[in-house]
Amino acid sequence: MAFxxxxxxxxxxxxxxxxxxxxxxxxxxxxFKASGVFNFAQGVLALFAAxxxxxxxxxxxxxxxxxxxxxxxWLAIPATALIMILLAWVxxxxxxxxxxxxxxIILFMATIGLAFVLEGLGDLLFGSDVKPLDIGIPQGAxxxxxxxxxxxxxxxxxxxAATAAVLVTALAIFFQKTRVGRALRAVADDHQAALSVGIxxxxxxxxxxxxxxxxxxxxxxxxxxxxxxxxxLSLIALKALPVxxxxxxxxxxxxxxxxxxxGVGEKVAEVYVGPLVGGxxxxxxxxxxxxxxxxxxxxxxxxERIIERV
Amino acid sequence: xxxxxxxxVAVAAVLALPMFASHANAYELVIPTLDYRTGPYAPNxxxxxxxxxxxxxxxxxxxxxxxxxxxxxxxxETGYNTKKGVECYENIKNTAxxxxxxxQPFSTGxxxxxxxxxxxxxxxxxxxxxGRTSAANGKVFxxxxxxxxxxxxxxxxxxxxxxxxxxxxxxxxxxxxYLVYHNSAYGKEPIRTLEALAxxxxxxxxxxxxxxxxxxxxxxxxxxxxxxxxxxxMWGWGVMNQVAIKEAASIRFPMDRFxxxxxxxxxxxxLPAGDAADGYLSGAFHAAGxxxxxxxxxxxxxxxxxxxxxxxxxxxxVLYNRGLVAVxxxxxxxxxxxxxxxxxxxxxxxxxxxxxxxxxxxxxxxxLGLKDFTYGxxxxxxxxxxxxxxxxxxxxxxxxxxxxxxxxxDPLREITAPLIEEDSMAYAKENNVxxxxxx
Numbered sequence: 104m105a106f107x108x109x110x111x112x113x114x115x116x117x118x119x120x121x122x123x124x125x126x127x128x129x130x131x132x133x134x135f136k137a138s139g140v141f142n143f144a145q146g147v148l149a150l151f152a153a154x155x156x157x158x159x160x161x162x163x164x165x166x167x168x169x170x171x172x173x174x175x176x177w178l179a180i181p182a183t184a185l186i187m188i189l190l191a192w193v194x195x196x197x198x199x200x201x202x203x204x205x206x207x208i209i210l211f212m213a214t215i216g217l218a219f220v221l222e223g224l225g226d227l228l229f230g231s232d233v234k235p236l237d238i239g240i241p242q243g244a245x246x247x248x249x250x251x252x253x254x255x256x257x258x259x260x261x262x263x264a265a266t267a268a269v270l271v272t273a274l275a276i277f278f279q280k281t282r283v284g285r286a287l288r289a290v291a292d293d294h295q296a297a298l299s300v301g302i303x304x305x306x307x308x309x310x311x312x313x314x315x316x317x318x319x320x321x322x323x324x325x326x327x328x329x330x331x332x333x334x335x336l337s338l339i340a341l342k343a344l345p346v347x348x349x350x351x352x353x354x355x356x357x358x359x360x361x362x363x364x365x366g367v368g369e370k371v372a373e374v375y376v377g378p379l380v381g382g383x384x385x386x387x388x389x390x391x392x393x394x395x396x397x398x399x400x401x402x403x404x405x406x407e408r409i410i411e412r413v
Numbered sequence: 414x415x416x417x418x419x420x421x422v423a424v425a426a427v428l429a430l431p432m433f434a435s436h437a438n439a440y441e442l443v444i445p446t447l448d449y450r451t452g453p454y455a456p457n458x459x460x461x462x463x464x465x466x467x468x469x470x471x472x473x474x475x476x477x478x479x480x481x482x483x484x485x486x487x488x489x490e491t492g493y494n495t496k497k498g499v500e501c502y503e504n505i506k507n508t509a510x511x512x513x514x515x516x517q518p519f520s521t522g523x524x525x526x527x528x529x530x531x532x533x534x535x536x537x538x539x540x541x542x543x544g545r546t547s548a549a550n551g552k553v554f555x556x557x558x559x560x561x562x563x564x565x566x567x568x569x570x571x572x573x574x575x576x577x578x579x580x581x582x583x584x585x586x587x588x589x590x591y592l593v594y595h596n597s598a599y600g601k602e603p604i605r606t607l608e609a610l611a612x613x614x615x616x617x618x619x620x621x622x623x624x625x626x627x628x629x630x631x632x633x634x635x636x637x638x639x640x641x642x643x644x645x646x647m648w649g650w651g652v653m654n655q656v657a658i659k660e661a662a663s664i665r666f667p668m669d670r671f672x673x674x675x676x677x678x679x680x681x682x683x684l685p686a687g688d689a690a691d692g693y694l695s696g697a698f699h700a701a702g703x704x705x706x707x708x709x710x711x712x713x714x715x716x717x718x719x720x721x722x723x724x725x726x727x728x729x730x731v732l733y734n735r736g737l738v739a740v741x742x743x744x745x746x747x748x749x750x751x752x753x754x755x756x757x758x759x760x761x762x763x764x765x766x767x768x769x770x771x772x773x774x775x776x777x778x779x780x781l782g783l784k785d786f787t788y789g790x791x792x793x794x795x796x797x798x799x800x801x802x803x804x805x806x807x808x809x810x811x812x813x814x815x816x817x818x819x820x821x822x823d824p825l826r827e828i829t830a831p832l833i834e835e836d837s838m839a840y841a842k843e844n845n846v847x848x849x850x851x852x
Binding site: 109116117120123223226231232235237242243244255257326329330336337339369370373374377378381382383386 | 622628631638652685687
């Protein structure tokens with residue numbers, strides 16, 4: 104294999120992996136953008152969504168035990184989306200509405216608690232076994248690219264990239280063009296001011312957590328298809344952190360671009376620098392990359408500039 | 414004494430009788446388990462824990478315990494976390510009445526932490542086929558047992574299997590054998606042996622670490638795709654295994670040249686990859702499948718009574734059988750301790766003696782309902798590893814079944830023995846341990 108072709112392969116793989124990271128990072132951005140809360144439970148939301156989806160599809164799940172049949176994929180995905188909306192409503196009713204006037208750090212702590220509760224609930228409801236998730240997304244390398252160009256690209260990641268493109272477009276339209284989207288942005292700017300002009304904070308929080316839950320479902324589907332649905336899925340949140348640091352916590356395009364930069368950066372580092380220092384550098388190198396960016400743009404690549412005047 | 418007082422005394426005596434009776438039979442054999450039914454590695458921890466629980470329930474139900482003495486099973490959840498594992502050990506080690514008779518940490522990280530503690534607390538550690546390899550040297554590690562085979566023995570067995578496929582040990586010269594490993598104490602265990610083997614037989618060795626938990630390994634497999642090693646070995650755990658098998662299939666690496674350690678060879682590892690995992694290989698020291706006489710007994714005496722720890726249809730999966738063989742050997746060590754010391758009220762120190770002179774041969778395995786399940790073992794004062802024999806099993810994706818595809822290889826002691834000696838003596842020096850003499 105020619106050196107250049109290999110480099111191209113590394114870069115493409117990095118880009119594709121970056122998209123997978125961005126799918127997780129998007130969920131964080133949505134909630135942070137609308138409420139200023141860093142949702143520690145985002146990774147667990149992705150896990151929970153994937154577990155629920157598997158339950159609708161499999162014969163060893165609750166749904167089959169109760170109703171005696173499984174749902175087809177086209178019905179199971181919206182059904183899981185409904186579960187995530189219901190979960191958002193429960194979270195708002197049981198946790199968030201009591202913390203409206205609290206400091207952001209209190210809300211952050213609440214999401215840590217939420218992560219553990221959801222993980223335990225997921226274990227209790229669905230069990231800890233590895234669940235192979237097959238919703239028909241093609242797996243393995245693209246034979247056409249491999250046979251004709253000797254280029255290795257995963258089909259699953261091509262699907263993930265296309266899905267991310269659709270998702271980002273939909274989110275951009277939602278935030279920019281719809282009334283609810285504008286209300287979300289207003290809440291993000293100032294809770295009190297938004298309340299004073301009649302925006303219902305409760306409703307907004309249910310909406311934003313619902314949207315974030317649906318994004319988590321997409322991330323859960325992609326990562327679950329890749330490795331099977333299992334509890335380590337919640338740890339993919341750690342992969343989203345450098346993406347957020349780099350892209351900015353409030354920017355949807357930032358999550359995508361940040362994901363791509365982190366993906367390519369860590370793969371190139373692992374392949375070309377890793378062998379010189381014993382390998383396994385990609386995890387921490389992603390943070391090095393993100394922190395390097397912070398030196399020049401503390402708000403992240405696309406984050407809102409923080410200006411505080413005395 | 415009037416009638417009223419007499420009646421009172423009689424009633425008190427009757428009430429107290431069961432108390433005395435129960436005290437007379439109160440001695441129980443404490444077998445603790447450090448389980449991980451939660452966390453990212455739970456899918457592997459659950460079948461191990463279920464097997465332990467089922468076997469103990471079987472003995473209590475069918476035989477009234479070990480030689481008629483009930484077993485008290487104490488479990489503690491570690492989440493496969495070393496810190497929690499040590500806390501668990503501290504909490505359960507003095508459980509009454511017998512104290513913990515033997516500890517099975519089921520984690521190399523936890524084992525490393527418990528090794529110094531075991532000598533102080535005088536509780537034997539049975540790290541079955543994992544943990545610190547050089548603990549095989551019983552002269553330095555009198556309280557630790559890692560039979561039936563260590564990671565180093567396994568590395569030599571897998572290389573012998575490769576040599577057999579390539580046409581003999583001489584054919585290894587110039588071949589590329591890579592190791593994809595979990596970047597942890599566990600994953601790093603075989604490196605020294607593989608380096609020594611590479612030097613002796615002239616193959617090219619390279620290690621590719623994968624960080625916990627191993628959900629993302631693209632960079633690793635791109636390097637394998639580029640450099641095309643002849644064989645890839647894997648020391649993986651949890652999600653790392655499933656992802657690696659899928660990635661290997663994606664880059665069209667031949668599955669019958671990809672061999673996992675015995676912790677990378679369970680149904681959990683291959684099922685998510687579907688047909689792509691067909692032909693994948695792994696090390697093994699016991700059989701897979703649930704059709705042994707012992708399994709029938711577990712179904713009859715435990716599951717039919719509603720006491721099963723897991724799903725009935727998962728009895729016989731690789732990791733379930735791994736747990737079963739671990740608890741079986743532990744129980745046999747306790748039985749042996751009773752025999753040596755002539756008492757049924759054994760202590761951890763006595764059980765250590767039981768481990769050190771343990772012999773479970775093929776005939777005994779057959780009596781236990783495990784005919785041809787694994788090989789016979791004999792432990793001595795010097796050798797806590799036992800026979801060190803390892804075979805290779807292969808996954809049939811269509812039949813969803815593991816089958817043995819090789820003989821059991823004896824370890825290359827000329828490679829492993831000097832390494833064990835060197836590493837154990839270094840430990841002895843660092844920890845001021847005077848090696849004992851075994852006569």
